[in-house]
Amino acid sequence: MLTALSVTALTLLLIYSMVTNALPAIQKFGWHFLFTSTWDPVKEIFGALPFIYGTLVSSALALLIAVPISLGIAIYLAELAPQFIRQPLSFLIELLAAIPSVVYGFWGIFGLAPFLRTAVQPFLSKYLGFLPLFQGQFFGVGMLTAGIILSIMIIPTISSISREVFLAVPSNQREAATALGATRWETIRLAVLGYSKTGVWGAVILGLGRAIGETMAVTMVIGNRPQISVSLFAPGYTMASVIANEFTEATGKLYLSSLVEIGVILFFLTLIINGIARFLIWKVSNKAKGRIRE
């Protein structure tokens, strides 16, 4: 009881101290802080838009890549794979989640970024270069690299939770579809995916929460330049990265308090996202209980 309360108190204290520390920036810039993109420590003008943009775009990119792959993995593991392969494979995928993010970042710098620069980015710009997304110089590090690293990091989260959700689908649902003459794939689509839609959404949003808060690996590969560029090849910056990179050199009071305010924004963003995820998962487990009225 006491320990539980102390955790809550600690969270409230955290919010309180963050908001008080962010107060100078909040008073100085007001809502403009969220919508302007100048980040100039010398003139002490701060706008968080490039970081918010960077966080949202890199996370969206990560989801775009990770969701289809994770769902494929989860469907395979829950429905299609032979029994003897399920456990070891699930274990390996969950192991991906245990790798420290600095290791991902390291691999991103020395493995992924050069590969993207020499092979993937030229390819994309050659064939999809008419899109503004794939124009500009090849740096290797940048938004695309960050998105790919993040997607690898959230695949274990999304696929293992989705797998649990698929396994929770009662077998009478599968049998209902099979007995109607559905093929194996139609059974998965009709009975399994339909039934677990909300739970899968929850898994995706938990993955998103992880992507938004990820700091180390992203900082190492995103390029760290506070700019908003349509091209995915260009460097960017995220909220978590700017805090990690700049708080040691934030000498001015306003500078530091601006960084704290970014932290507050990040905190509430992840809080909201986790809240949505919990709600969706709660809804799906609740539905499973009250399914048949007798």
Added chain:
Amino acid sequence: MEKVKVEGLNAYFSNIHALKGINISIKEKKVTAIIGPSGCGKSTFIRCINRLHEVVPHAKVSGRILFDGKDIYSSAIDPIEIRRRIGMVFQRPNPFPVLSIYDNVAAGLKLNGMKRKDDLDEIVEKTLKMAALWDEVKNKLNASGVSLSGGQQQRLCIARTLAVKPEVILFDEPCSALDPISTAKIEELIFQLKENYTIIIVTHNMQQAARVSDYTSFFLLGELVEFGKTQDIFTAPKDKRTEAYITGRFG
């Protein structure tokens, strides 16, 4: 006319021998009841008829089941095709919870590639009427299938099965999760359906078997003990074990 003829059917779960050499012949457009104590292989038996048994891991089948004279276990036969022609209603109502009432009924039709709204509308209405559910749901076809009561859900599942126009319908203890009024409705429905369909119903309610069926077979420990006209089975059983079971001395 016999619709389904079972010859030397054996079924297994891993190393458990669940059905032992079953021979039975099911008459067209009649109701055949399968009775017997729990665990005697009744459900396994009807799940062999629409090839649902083999979906369970480590389940095996041997023997022949002739459906209109063709062995459904021959390698030339597609089980998907068999399941469309031999429908099944399960013990617990299992509508698809994310689909509306309408889409639950249309699910099988859509799997068959039927897309035209007019055709779907017509069949959905027709089958819901056949399942005696139309009047209760006609104003809320877009509501979720699970918003209905248990008995209504079961009739929805019957409508879903009827929609794909099967020739045989298997009922696996369709009333065991329902109250007496819903049970009476389902029984009445089965009575009407036998005009057009061949029906096999598993039940461990002997009064139900006596009320709805034309033929009854009694299963015990994976074997078919006795099969005959319902009237004969219940009034003059030939086998001692059948007599003991229907008079309530065990099971």
